Amino acid sequence: GAVVSQHPSWVICKSGTSVKIECRSLDFQATTMFWYRQFPKQSLMLMATSNEGSKATYEQGVEKDKFLINHASLTLSTLTVTSAHPEDSSFYICSASKDTGNIQYFGAGTRLSVL
Amino acid sequence: QKEVEQNSGPLSVPEGAIASLNCTYSDRGSQSFFWYRQYSGKSPELIMFIYSNGDKEDGRFTAQLNKASQYVSLLIRDSQPSDSATYLCAVNKGSGTYKYIFGTGTRLKVLA
Numbered sequence: 001g002a003v004v005s006q007h008p009s010w011v012i013c014k015s016g017t018s019v020k021i022e023c024r025s026l027d028f029q030a031t032t033m034f035w036y037r038q039f040p041k042q043s044l045m046l047m048a049t050s051n052e053g054s055k056a057t058y059e060q061g062v063e064k065d066k067f068l069i070n071h072a073s074l075t076l077s078t079l080t081v082t083s084a085h086p087e088d089s090s091f092y093i094c095s096a097s098k099d100t101g102n103i104q105y106f107g108a109g110t111r112l113s114v115l
Numbered sequence: 116q117k118e119v120e121q122n123s124g125p126l127s128v129p130e131g132a133i134a135s136l137n138c139t140y141s142d143r144g145s146q147s148f149f150w151y152r153q154y155s156g157k158s159p160e161l162i163m164f165i166y167s168n169g170d171k172e173d174g175r176f177t178a179q180l181n182k183a184s185q186y187v188s189l190l191i192r193d194s195q196p197s198d199s200a201t202y203l204c205a206v207n208k209g210s211g212t213y214k215y216i217f218g219t220g221t222r223l224k225v226l227a
């Protein structure tokens with residue numbers, strides 16, 4: 001068990017458009033979901049933590065109006081990159097945590113390229 | 116001082132050898148410790164987790180935790196070329212948060 005699905009795996013968009021990324025826990029209910037960004041040859045940077053039905057908690061320096069997070073159910077969280085610019089091009093990865101164990105299970109990631 | 120520190124490597128070991136990866140953390144109150152493997156261009160994959168002092172073994176992998184010295188290590192026995200990846204150490208501080216603090220990762224190269 002503990003499968004996390006992330007979609008799409010790869011997206012190219014034009015500058016100024018918005019992109020939505022979905023993260024689903026397929027075989028468990030995720031009390032908490034996380035969104036990370038990773039630039040080449042760097043480690044994962046936590047962007048925000050989301051709990052079902054409540055507002056996401058953003059890390060310092062992450063623009064909440066630019067990176068909209070919705071955690072509508074215990075199995076689905078979405079990240080919308082609004083008005084994307086080339087500097088937003090990155091590898092975005094979600095993870096989900098069950099109630100116990102503090103273990104995060106990661107989705108496969110979404111590679112975003114903004115032209 | 117970074118909260119979670121790892122040597123970036125690369126750490127090169129011959130096939131069949133033991134690879135030893137180390138991680139130190141600064142918050143003495145940290146509760147849970149995780150090792151993830153990340154292949155280039157892929158997302159992290161959980162290898163091991165450990166909560167208590169001592170050793171925890173799972174197949175070819177052994178995690179070692181020493182809370183007094185604030186380090187956690189991962190040993191990979193009989194290293195294979197397919198083990199070549201970046202290994203990320205993650206620490207959870209507990210206190211009701213599931214957030215991880217990640218190290219920058221150690222790149223492991225297993226030479227055939």
